[in-house]
Amino acid sequence: MSITDRREREKKQRQHDIINAAEKLFFSRGYDEVSMNDIALEVELSKATLYLYFQNKKSLFFAIVLRGTKILNSIIREAVKKEDKGIDKIAAYRNAYNEFTWNYPDHINIYNYFRSGRFNMEPDGSDERKTKSKSNDNSIPYEIACETEISKLRKERFSILCQSVQTGLDDGSIRQDVDPVEVSILLSAISKSLSNIPADHLQALEKRGINSESYFRDVSDLIHHMIMNWDYEQTE
Known part of the structure; x- marks a missing residue:
């Protein structure tokens, strides 16, 4: 060496x-x-x-957010590619996201803080600041490079979800009257909300004998029944 x-x-x-x-x-x-x-x-x-x-604390924080985001995307990729039917790919996506929530709660917490508006970031990882940085000193600040990569990974997750819905439309396992982008935005929002349930809502569920795991299963069952093609299910 x-x-x-x-x-x-x-x-x-x-x-x-x-x-x-x-x-x-x-x-x-x-x-x-x-x-x-x-x-x-x-x-x-x-x-x-x-x-x-x-160069600063923010660059280190962004590096850790990026680390967690890479783990999340890897778990999702592996889970989704194991399934063939679109409806099952969507279930695999949700299960993978929930697995990450359970196994990496600290990463979920800092990602939520990262997206909270605390930091001055361009919407959807815009390259505007990156271009300005290049023109000013021919280098890209580390946190901007991390932010750009995090944004790419976020878009990759959404693309995986959209493709899964489209697969379900193509193979008939998902209702034909849904829009893949609209459904993906809804499913993405649900996944995020399941990883950030307010404490008072958790307490309300617990009073009814519903813990986090059973709540996730109930939500998953509702989603399945909401988007599934019933005719397809009956032919299986």
């Missing part, structure tokens, strides 16, 4: 260590309660060294 290769590997490892340290702190304290100094102490680096790798 050349000296250049070794240095690059060491650089990537240190970036990985810094992101891990920041992730631990953001998960436990939240974005606003963590400073770059806290992160430097956690990873046992000087603050000056930390700034050699990440």
